[in-house]
Amino acid sequence: xxxxxxxxxxxxxxxxxxxxxxxxxxxxxxxxxxxxxxxxxxxxxxxxxxxxxxxxxxxxxxxxxxxxxxxxxxxxxxxxxxxxxxxxxxxxxxxxxxxxxxxxxxxxxxxxxxxxxxxxxxxxxxxxxxxxxxxxxxxxxxxxxxxxxxxxxxxxxxxxxxxxxxxxxxxxxxxxxxxxxxxxxxxxxxxxxxxxxxxxxxxxxxxxxxxxxxxxxxxxxxxxxxxxxxxxxxxxxxxxxxxxxxxxxxxxxxxxxxxxxxxxxxxxxxxxxxxxxxxxxxxxxxxxxxxxxxxxxxxxxxxxxxxxxxxxxxxxxxxxxxxxxxxxxxxxxxxxxxxxxxxxxxxxxxxxxxxxxxxxxxxxxxxxxxxxxxxxxxxxxxxxxxxxxxxxxxxxxxxxxxxxxxxxxxxxxxxxxxxxxxxxxxxxxxxxxxxxxxxxxxxxxxxxxxxxxxxxxxxxxxxxxxxxxxxxxxxxxxxxxxxxxxxxxxxxxxxxxxxxxxxxxxxxxxxxxxxxxxxxxxxxxxxxxxxxxxxx
Amino acid sequence: xxxxxxxxxxxxxxxxxxxxxxxxxxxxxxxxxxxxxxxxxxxxxxxxxxxxxxxxxxxxxxxxxxxxxxxxxxxxxxxxxxxxxxxxxxxxxxxxxxxxxxxxxxxxxxxxxxxxxxxxxxxxxxxxxxxxxxxxxxxxxxxxxxxxxxxxxxxxxxxxxxxxxxxxxxxxxxxxxxxxxxxxxxxxxxxxxxxxxxxxxxxxxxxxxxxxxxxxxxxxxxxx
Numbered sequence: 112x113x114x115x116x117x118x119x120x121x122x123x124x125x126x127x128x129x130x131x132x133x134x135x136x137x138x139x140x141x142x143x144x145x146x147x148x149x150x151x152x153x154x155x156x157x158x159x160x161x162x163x164x165x166x167x168x169x170x171x172x173x174x175x176x177x178x179x180x181x182x183x184x185x186x187x188x189x190x191x192x193x194x195x196x197x198x199x200x201x202x203x204x205x206x207x208x209x210x211x212x213x214x215x216x217x218x219x220x221x222x223x224x225x226x227x228x229x230x231x232x233x234x235x236x237x238x239x240x241x242x243x244x245x246x247x248x249x250x251x252x253x254x255x256x257x258x259x260x261x262x263x264x265x266x267x268x269x270x271x272x273x274x275x276x277x278x279x280x281x282x283x284x285x286x287x288x289x290x291x292x293x294x295x296x297x298x299x300x301x302x303x304x305x306x307x308x309x310x311x312x313x314x315x316x317x318x319x320x321x322x323x324x325x326x327x328x329x330x331x332x333x334x335x336x337x338x339x340x341x342x343x344x345x346x347x348x349x350x351x352x353x354x355x356x357x358x359x360x361x362x363x364x365x366x367x368x369x370x371x372x373x374x375x376x377x378x379x380x381x382x383x384x385x386x387x388x389x390x391x392x393x394x395x396x397x398x399x400x401x402x403x404x405x406x407x408x409x410x411x412x413x414x415x416x417x418x419x420x421x422x423x424x425x426x427x428x429x430x431x432x433x434x435x436x437x438x439x440x441x442x443x444x445x446x447x448x449x450x451x452x453x454x455x456x457x458x459x460x461x462x463x464x465x466x467x468x469x470x471x472x473x474x475x476x477x478x479x480x481x482x483x484x485x486x487x488x489x490x491x492x493x494x495x496x497x498x499x500x501x502x503x504x505x506x507x508x509x510x511x512x513x514x515x516x517x518x519x520x521x522x523x524x525x526x527x528x529x530x531x532x533x534x535x536x537x538x539x540x541x542x543x544x545x546x547x548x549x550x551x552x553x554x555x556x557x558x559x560x561x562x563x564x565x566x567x568x569x570x571x572x573x574x575x576x577x578x579x580x581x582x583x584x585x586x587x588x589x590x591x592x593x594x595x596x597x598x599x600x601x602x603x604x605x606x607x608x609x610x611x612x613x614x615x616x617x618x619x620x621x622x623x624x625x626x627x628x629x630x631x632x633x634x635x636x637x638x639x640x641x642x643x644x645x646x647x
Numbered sequence: 648x649x650x651x652x653x654x655x656x657x658x659x660x661x662x663x664x665x666x667x668x669x670x671x672x673x674x675x676x677x678x679x680x681x682x683x684x685x686x687x688x689x690x691x692x693x694x695x696x697x698x699x700x701x702x703x704x705x706x707x708x709x710x711x712x713x714x715x716x717x718x719x720x721x722x723x724x725x726x727x728x729x730x731x732x733x734x735x736x737x738x739x740x741x742x743x744x745x746x747x748x749x750x751x752x753x754x755x756x757x758x759x760x761x762x763x764x765x766x767x768x769x770x771x772x773x774x775x776x777x778x779x780x781x782x783x784x785x786x787x788x789x790x791x792x793x794x795x796x797x798x799x800x801x802x803x804x805x806x807x808x809x810x811x812x813x814x815x816x817x818x819x820x821x822x823x824x825x826x827x828x829x830x831x832x833x834x835x836x837x838x839x840x841x842x843x844x845x846x847x848x849x850x851x852x853x854x855x856x857x858x859x860x861x862x863x864x865x866x867x868x869x870x871x
Binding site: 257286523 | 664668677679680732820853
């Protein structure tokens with residue numbers, strides 16, 4: 112018995128009837144004008160009602176998603192708490208907030224730089240978006256490619272909004288990042304002669320996507336975590352940061368943590384601080400599902416903003432065009448872009464391939480939404496509509512067994528819910544995937560607050576207003592390493608004055624002065640789900 | 648009306664919609680999850696739970712985020728299993744001299760009960776990859792263990808007290824570092840970057856006017 116409804120099966124029959132004709136054709140790519148038009152009309156970033164204007168802080172006057180705005184202009188968790196900042200629970204050189212790929216990379220480099228390091232995480236190291244990154248990691252290491260070509264791809268994909276210095280660091284360090292990971296024992300897909308197996312991603316002009324089957328992020332994350340353990344670096348789990356500490360001179364000086372188990376606040380003094388807290392998918396902007404891990408609630412942005420750091424492009428989110436649209440158990444989970452890289456087309460309810468499968472993510476998202484709304488060619492699924500990703504094409508194009516070896520994770524994920532993607536197409540719909548914007552840094556990964564560094568998804572500006580697939584696994588490694596190295600160096604030359612939370616009081620006053628009345632307490636830390644449980 | 652099932656979540660009798668996963672069912676029932684939850688997509692291994700259907704003797708161990716709730720499920724949690732990972736310096740290790748056997752001698756205590764394989768929610772042949780490690784066949788061990796999410800359900804059931812996921816991870820790192828063929832184009836490009844060969848073209852791009860960049864981008868050659 113098929114897992115699909117009768118209506119879905121009828122549509123599948125149409126998909127199957129057009130498959131042979133579609134198999135060796137490539138739908139036309141959009142022109143620059145066509146891309147602009149579909150983005151403006153259908154991309155969620157252009158939905159004006161979903162945004163609010165900030166009234167206070169370094170980005171006063173800027174638009175951000177309503178859900179993020181409420182947290183940025185929320186009350187501190189320490190507002191009514193008496194804390195003795197002289198009683199230190201930890202006193203280290205470098206404090207790293209966040210236990211994903213960026214935090215782990217930073218920790219390894221900071222340790223190598225001779226610093227005493229403390230990593231604190233809200234959940235456990237590796238319970239992070241890095242672990243879930245499936246598609247791959249970009250780096251220009253092949254003969255027909257170069258960092259300059261990579262630069263241009265990312266710049267055009269990012270709508271020319273990328274900060275040039277940051278993008279330069281990203282692409283130039285790309286090959287070095289792959290080498291670093293290889294030397295740590297990450298198992299990249301290779302040909303027998305050692306040549307990397309690389310593919311296209313949306314918006315790439317060269318095949319520079321390196322992969323470890325379809326769990327590249329997991330492979331990288333578990334190796335980094337293993338090495339953090341080898342190095343004896345101290346990791347404090349279930350202890351999220353709730354405020355940054357500055358010293359009386361205004362430089363970063365540590366953080367206040369909340370110990371989930373003891374239900375107590377802890378004070379960490381550190382000569383430099385690295386924010387590596389990741390993204391915001393669990394804020395569910397505009398009600399979208401998310402591909403993100405449980406703790407992706409933009410905590411780092413809230414902490415940094417309250418301390419006076421500027422954000423950039425905080426109004427720009429990446430929706431992954433192919434989140435799972437059915438069944439309910441994996442709704443919003445990711446169907447990796449690699450599925451399209453290796454041949455599956457996007458197909459509507461009538462069996463028509465309505466777009467080139469490898470447009471950039473924002474264009475693909477907007478086009479899928481257009482197909483489902485204005486054009487009415489979606490397939491009814493769960494509460495809304497979805498479209499087909501024609502996976503059986505892959506084995507037909509590249510030979511039987513391709514799906515099993517190249518995207519085994521996908522095969523398994525759908526398989527446990529009774530869908531064999533070798534035989535049946537799968538339903539997809541855009542899912543909230545990535546925070547394009549974030550905290551502004553310079554090329555040393557440092558913010559405008561001396562001693563405060565940021566790496567990973569919490570950074571804004573590297574990718575402009577749209578990130579290409581495979582550039583985030585790259586950025587967590589490149590900027591994680593830079594942040595770790597620079598933070599360790601800076602810590603050596605840093606003398607801290609007395610610890611202070613004056614910036615928090617100042618922000619609270621600004622909130623009052625601006626007449627903002629809110630019940631919101633932030634950072635959010637964790638989402639609350641009830642799955643339709645009836646209330647009282 | 649939604650179809651409901653009765654389940655016993657951490658001993659508490661709950662009525663929950665039949666469409667939910669075990670994890671979602673716990674939240675529906677009012678549990679506020681902090682521990683034992685991570686990526687919610689089956690990658691991180693945080694949410695291993697143990698269950699039996701009420702009245703049945705058979706115990707099953709699964710990932711809570713990937714498994715549908717069923718009528719009569721009695722669910723307990725496995726959080727933070729005390730794995731016995733050994734520390735090592737990868738630069739000083741060699742993939743020879745039975746190095747995994749030296750670091751993890753307990754792999755030779757395997758009694759072949761296969762409880763590890765039966766328990767694996769990823770469907771891995773765990774006992775087989777331990778056997779490869781015993782024989783020094785590290786590449787095979789690496790491939791066989793590749794999809795491990797580190798939930799450590801295998802280790803929780805092992806009579807020989809093996810830390811399977813750590814063994815697989817070491818085999819993979821040895822394979823990636825030493826046994827895989829070296830990548831010549833990567834070495835070449837790294838040397839070029841370190842010589843500063845790409846400084847000038849990148850600097851030039853950084854200072855190219857927008858209109859010209861758009862020209863370059865829109866007309867760039869795309870590899871087939």
